[in-house]
Every structure is written in C-alpha cells, then in structure tokens.
Amino acid sequence: MPVHNADIAAAFEEIADLLEIQGASPFRVRAYRNASRTVGEFGRDIRSLLESGESFPKLPGIGADLAAKIHEFATTGKSELLASLRAQLPATVTTLLKVPGLGPKRVKMLHEALHVDTLAQLSAAARDGRIRQLPGFGEKTERSILDAAQTAMSRAQRFKLPLAAQYVEALVAYLKAIPDVGQVAVAGSFRRMRETVGDLDVVVTATDPGRVMAALGDYDEVAEILSSGPTRASVVLRNALQIDVRVVAQDSYGAALHYFTGSKAHNIALRRLAQARGLKVNEYGVFRGADRIAGATEASVYACLDLPFIPPELRENRGEIEAARAGRLPHLIERTDLRGDLHAHTVASDGRNSLAEMAQAAKAAGLEYLAITEHSQRLTVAKGLDAAALGAHIERMDRLNEQLKGLTLLKGIEVDILEDGSLDLPDDVLGQLDLVVGAVHGQFSLSSEKQTARILRAMNHPHFSILAHPSGRLLGEREAYEVDMPQIIREAKRRGCFLELDARPERLDLNDIYCQMAKAEGVLVSINSDAHSTLDFANLRYGIGQARRGWLEKADVLNTRSLKGIRPLLAATMG
Ligand code: DGT
Numbered sequence: 001m002p003v004h005n006a007d008i009a010a011a012f013e014e015i016a017d018l019l020e021i022q023g024a025s026p027f028r029v030r031a032y033r034n035a036s037r038t039v040g041e042f043g044r045d046i047r048s049l050l051e052s053g054e055s056f057p058k059l060p061g062i063g064a065d066l067a068a069k070i071h072e073f074a075t076t077g078k079s080e081l082l083a084s085l086r087a088q089l090p091a092t093v094t095t096l097l098k099v100p101g102l103g104p105k106r107v108k109m110l111h112e113a114l115h116v117d118t119l120a121q122l123s124a125a126a127r128d129g130r131i132r133q134l135p136g137f138g139e140k141t142e143r144s145i146l147d148a149a150q151t152a153m154s155r156a157q158r159f160k161l162p163l164a165a166q167y168v169e170a171l172v173a174y175l176k177a178i179p180d181v182g183q184v185a186v187a188g189s190f191r192r193m194r195e196t197v198g199d200l201d202v203v204v205t206a207t208d209p210g211r212v213m214a215a216l217g218d219y220d221e222v223a224e225i226l227s228s229g230p231t232r233a234s235v236v237l238r239n240a241l242q243i244d245v246r247v248v249a250q251d252s253y254g255a256a257l258h259y260f261t262g263s264k265a266h267n268i269a270l271r272r273l274a275q276a277r278g279l280k281v282n283e284y285g286v287f288r289g290a291d292r293i294a295g296a297t298e299a300s301v302y303a304c305l306d307l308p309f310i311p312p313e314l315r316e317n318r319g320e321i322e323a324a325r326a327g328r329l330p331h332l333i334e335r336t337d338l339r340g341d342l343h344a345h346t347v348a349s350d351g352r353n354s355l356a357e358m359a360q361a362a363k364a365a366g367l368e369y370l371a372i373t374e375h376s377q378r379l380t381v382a383k384g385l386d387a388a389a390l391g392a393h394i395e396r397m398d399r400l401n402e403q404l405k406g407l408t409l410l411k412g413i414e415v416d417i418l419e420d421g422s423l424d425l426p427d428d429v430l431g432q433l434d435l436v437v438g439a440v441h442g443q444f445s446l447s448s449e450k451q452t453a454r455i456l457r458a459m460n461h462p463h464f465s466i467l468a469h470p471s472g473r474l475l476g477e478r479e480a481y482e483v484d485m486p487q488i489i490r491e492a493k494r495r496g497c498f499l500e501l502d503a504r505p506e507r508l509d510l511n512d513i514y515c516q517m518a519k520a521e522g523v524l525v526s527i528n529s530d531a532h533s534t535l536d537f538a539n540l541r542y543g544i545g546q547a548r549r550g551w552l553e554k555a556d557v558l559n560t561r562s563l564k565g566i567r568p569l570l571a572a573t574m575g
C-alpha cells in the first residue's frame with residue numbers, strides 16, 4: 001500500500017491523540033497536530049518526491065526530529081512511536097474522542113478510573129451511573145454521553161429491511177427526479193434481500209454525474225458526507241444509514257449493477273470463470289483484451305459466460321453458478337404464488353384488528369384463505385386463550401365464514417410448547433381445529449439437547465401442523481436458541497408436519513440456509529405473516545425474499561396450494 005500525505009497526516013493525528021490521552025506535554029501534542037496539518041496540506045506527494053530522489057522538503061514549523069519521523073512513515077508506512085503508543089493504550093480509545101463532549105482529559109480519566117476503552121463500555125458505564133461519580137462529570141453530562149455513545153455505536157449497526165426500504169424508496173424517487181438521470185437501482189445486500197443491510201448501494205445512470213453529486217449533497221435527509229468524488233459519494237442519512245452512490249454511463253449499467261449487487265463471493269467466483277475464458281469482468285463491462293463485449297445489461301454479462309440470468313437472491317456463491325451452468329437454476333417462488341396465510345392474530349389475543357378486518361385485509365392482499373391462530377392460555381402477556389375462550393372464538397369464525405365471500409378463515413391456534421414439550425391446551429380442544437401451530441415462547445436458554453427433545457416431543461403430538469418461527473431469533477435483539485435444526489427438519493419429514501418461515505422482518509425464521517435444508521429433505525415450508533394488524537400482510541414480501549434466498553420454488557411452499565389443495569394436507573397433521 002503506497003503511503004500518501006493523507007495517511008501520514010492521519011498517523012500524526014493519532015499520535016497526537018494518544019499522547020494527549022497519556023498526558024504528554026501540550027507543546028509536544030501541538031507539534032504533532034501541526035505536523036499532521038502541514039503534511040495534509042502540502043501540495044506534493046512526499047513519498048513520490050522521496051522516491052524520485054529529491055531531498056526531504058522544507059516544511060514550515062517542522063524541525064529535524066519531526067522530519068525524520070515523517071520520512072520514516074513515508075518510506076516504510078510505519079512509525080515506531082505510533083507502534084509504541086498503541087502498545088500502551090488500546091487502539092479503540094481514540095474512537096472515544098469522536099464522542100461529542102469527550103476530550104483527551106476525560107477519555108484519560110475514563111480509561112484510568114473505569115477501564116472504559118470502547119463505545120460499548122462507555123455506554124454501559126453511563127447506563128450504570130458510574131460516570132457521574134467521576135470529578136467533573138455530572139448527571140447531565142453522563143446522560144448526553146450515553147446518547148452520543150449510542151448514536152456512535154448505531155453507525156456500526158445493521159439495519160432491518162423495512163427501515164432501509166423506507167429510506168431508500170424516498171431517495172430513489174428523489175434521484176429519479178433529477179434531469180438527465182436514467183436508471184436508479186438499489187444494489188448490494190438490499191437487492192439480494194439479505195435480512196439486514198450494512199449500507200445501501202445505489203447505481204445511477206446519468207450523462208452529467210456532477211449534477212447527481214450536487215443534488216445528493218442537497219438531499220435534506222443527508223446528515224454527513226463521508227466522501228465525494230466526480231462519480232461516487234458516500235453519505236450518512238440522519239438515521240445513521242450509510243448510502244454509497246455510483247454514477248455510471250448507460251452502457252456500463254448492467255456491469256455496474258452486477259458488480260455492486262455482489263455478493264463479493266459471487267463476483268469473485270464469476271470473475272474466475274471469466275478469466276478461464278480469457279475475459280475480464282469489472283464494474284464497467286466484460287472485456288476481451290481492450291474490447292468491451294458486454295455490460296449494458298446484467299443479462300449480457302452472464303450471457304458472455306454462457307450463463308442464464310441468476311436472480312440476485314441466489315448470488316452468494318452457494319452453488320448458484322454451478323446450477324446455472326448445468327441449467328438447473330430453481331424457478332424461485334414469487335409473492336403472487338401465495339394463496340393463503342396460516343398464522344395471524346386478532347384483538348381476541350394480542351392483535352390490533354377484528355376478525356372481519358383481518359379477513360378483509362387478507363383478501364385485499366390477494367389471499368384465498370387465512371388461518372387465525374391466537375396465542376394460548378399460558379402466554380398471559382399476549383392475552384392467550386383458554387379452552388372456553390377458544391371455543392367461543394371458533395363459533396365466531398364459523399359464523400363469519402358463512403358471510404365471507406372470496407376468503408375462508410381457517411381455525412387454528414398458536415399453542416405454546418411447554419418446557420417439557422407438551423402443548424398448552426388439551427387434545428380434545430386442539431382436535432376441533434383445522435390446524436395447530438406450535439411455538440416456543442419461553443425457556444430459550446435450555447441446552448441444545450433439551451431444547452431439541454422439547455420440540456421433537458411437541459411435533460409428535462397427535463395434533464401438530466406447523467412449527468412456528470423455529471429458531472426463535474429476533475434480529476438485533478435475541479440470538480436463536482440452541483437447537484439441532486437438521487434433526488428437527490428430518491423429524492418434520494418423518495412426522496409429516498411443516499415448518500414456518502415467519503415473514504416478520506425481525507424474525508425471518510426459518511432463515512435461508514434452513515429453508516434450503518428443508519427443501520432438500522422434502523419438508524414443505526409455510527410462509528406466514530404472523531400478522532398482528534391488517535398492515536402486516538405487507539411483510540409477506542420479506543418472507544418471499546428469504547424463501548428465494550433459500551432456493552424455494554412454488555412447490556416447496558405449503559401455502560401456495562389452493563384452499564382445496566391444502567385442506568387434506570392440514571387434515572393429515574390433525575390425527
Ligand atoms: P452489506 O452492505 O454489509 O449489507 O453487504 P453488501 O453485499 O451490500 O456489501 P458492500 O456494501 O460492502 O458492497 C456492495 C457490493 O460491492 C458487494 O456485494 C460486492 C461489491 N464489492 C465490494 N467490495 C468488493 C470487492 O472487494 N471485490 C468484489 N469483487 N466486489 C466487491
């Protein structure tokens with residue numbers, strides 16, 4: 001890695017920070033800060049100048065000692081002083097300096113008195129009320145430090161899809177309205193429908209890139225511009241979401257879209273394939289020698305390699321290139337393939353809408369049937385139903401079914417799987433239903449053996465149709481519980497029951513890998529909204545995204561069956 005003036009400047013800035021935190025003399029600290037600025041602003045590249053045999057330049061305010069250190073860094077990319085400072089203090093402490101309100105003195109005190117070296121430790125100390133006890137830090141300071149630390153940490157956070165979608169849709173509309181902008185596409189992990197995104201990658205075609213860059217700077221959601229060049233920029237929105245924008249010419253659009261869609265692993269594998277044929281693939285096109293032979297569309301990029309178009313959700317280098325070569329790419333499921341939804345709640349438990357409202361919304365979402373699956377009695381926080389309440393609910397559903405046109409309610413329950421693997425309602429009560437959805441809602445920390453045995457026992461119950469959100473994860477909040485999922489999948493096959501892909505964006509559970517495993521074992525997956533309001537049917541699209549990442553086709557998904565087709569499949573699980 002060649003060293004540029006900016007790298008030297010950054011190293012000297014870090015030296016100054018670390019010296020200051022250590023309590024070095026202010027004169028010494030200032031000397032390094034000044035050197036950093038001087039080098040950063042110096043008009044000629046110091047490394048190139050030394051390489052070309054010129055003598056070290058005269059820099060204002062920089063004596064022999066500093067000049068030697070600059071020389072050392074410019075020629076070796078290393079600094080002995082910086083290395084020794086980093087050995088004395090953890091490198092993360094300088095990130096604390098970026099928190100508004102924290103200068104070197106305070107960082108030093110936090111490091112020495114509370115052993116706080118990272119943002120996470122900082123926010124924990126603030127939350128525990130340990131910071132206010134230090135001299136010079138009041139309760140108010142502590143609170144503002146907590147806020148600032150959390151904002152800084154959320155920078156590194158991944159975003160769930162709906163939040164990213166909301167912001168990116170507005171940005172895409174804004175970019176499309178710029179004169180002479182052609183296409184605007186969101187690439188990256190968002191296009192591959194990963195369950196969370198680190199940042200968003202937007203590809204724009206335009207004849208005047210400068211105009212796009214200027215407009216982006218004017219966008220009122222932009223809180224910070226991280227970098228900006230003639231055809232690319234990285235900005236941070238007010239909600240801390242980072243957006244990378246690239247402007248390309250129309251005839252590179254397909255190649256750029258392909259490159260920035262990734263995944264990196266897919267791109268690398270594809271490039272290797274191209275190399276074997278004497279071709280080069282990059283974000284500008286496909287090249288044979290100096291000739292560009294494709295790049296305007298993604299399909300043209302694949303066609304050069306004799307491959308069909310590979311859907312973005314499959315581009316993880318998990319066998320999609322081999323499948324494409326062999327002509328065996330799956331025909332992935334689409335949202336319009338769904339005929340019903342087998343998991344939803346109403347006001348009878350913890351939902352927000354009535355039976356009639358949910359039925360109407362399901363019909364408006366293009367569905368033909370909707371299973372109502374309230375919680376069971378043990379889940380008191382969710383107003384779970386006991387046997388009597390469920391009986392009354394069944395009657396209400398029967399009555400409503402007589403009036404409904406174009407949509408049928410299926411009668412179900414989301415019954416709790418108790419710690420020993422028994423179900424939370426008696427057999428004779430469950431036996432009156434069209435389907436039983438079983439779910440784990442507590443005792444998440446059992447050993448893998450116990451958790452697996454618990455779930456297998458529940459699945460072997462005479463009435464058991466679908467295992468809801470099988471891993472229990474809540475993205476960004478709770479890890480999946482420990483469980484032997486391959487064994488559960490095999491047992492579902494043997495038992496003849498189904499696994500849910502819960503489409504709520506914080507669940508997306510089963511995940512893509514386990515969907516693929518279920519498909520391989522021949523276990524049907526049910527893509528369910530787990531709706532708690534009429535708006536939640538919109539989440540089905542995230543379930544479809546995850547299912548596509550898991551290679552699922554229409555036939556692999558239970559609720560692509562018509563009502564007539566699904567009835568016997570459900571009945572078979574009900575003993
Ligand atoms: P994210 O943002 O962490 O959710 O994941 P991605 O996949 O969106 O990753 P990102 O934003 O770092 O980069 C966007 C795409 O750009 C990535 O999927 C593939 C491409 N890309 C980035 N870096 C490289 C690289 O070093 N080599 C290759 N071949 N492609 C890269």
Ligand code: CA
Pocket residue numbers: 188189190197198199200201
């Ligand atoms: Ca990205």
Ligand code: CA
Pocket residue numbers: 188199200201244
């Ligand atoms: Ca990116």
